[in-house]
Amino acid sequence: MSPAAPNLAAIDAVAAWAWLAGELGAAAGSARHAFHLLTVATVNPDNTADTRTVVLRHVDPISREIRFHTDIRSPKVQAIRREPRVALHWYDPAMRLQLRIAARGTIHHGDACADAAWNAAAPMSRACYTTDVAPGDRLEAFPDGPAAPAAGDDAGRRHFAVVSCRFDEVDLLALHASGHQRVRLHLAHDPVTWSVLAP
């Protein structure tokens, strides 16, 4: 069950960001949180748009960074390297809350950031990176699920990457029967400010 979204009319921008950062932090640590999954939009090399679901793995409200994990061979990696501007989206129907974030993506592969995330990853998560085929490859038949590697098995490490998404603003839309509330949080301001927007 999601916690109730705050009434934005009763708080200020600093409190709104503190609440949201807390929720995103909780979502990174719990598959039961509605914000655990997000949609990431990218621009393909042919300038068409693309979206996909990923798991929220890490949130740093100070550096304003969100991270997810991916396979270095997946097409989104090439897309982000070519066009780092990405868009992140969440909607929780229970809270009736939409989040939109425009961010800049950076790929970490074989560096300290990727190594730390790999070392902390569960065996079942590591298993996804042990396949011979790359995400999006054409196959003759559906593949078997990968076997969970033994603890300490590094077979998938070379395919494992972390995508870091840094941002300065968050667009928040809270639906209320008494009137929808939309704000853009300006996080690079100290203290944080917001602009109230038409929903």
Ligand SMILES: Cc1cc2nc3c(=O)[nH]c(=O)nc-3n(C[C@H](O)[C@H](O)[C@H](O)COP(=O)(O)O)c2cc1C
């Ligand atoms: C519930 C769910 C969670 C997923 N989590 C991830 C993830 O954390 N990282 C990832 O790269 N792909 C994840 N995927 C798969 C992607 O949605 C996508 O199919 C895959 O990464 C290939 O994307 P691309 O062709 O855009 O690179 C997830 C899919 C679902 C349905």
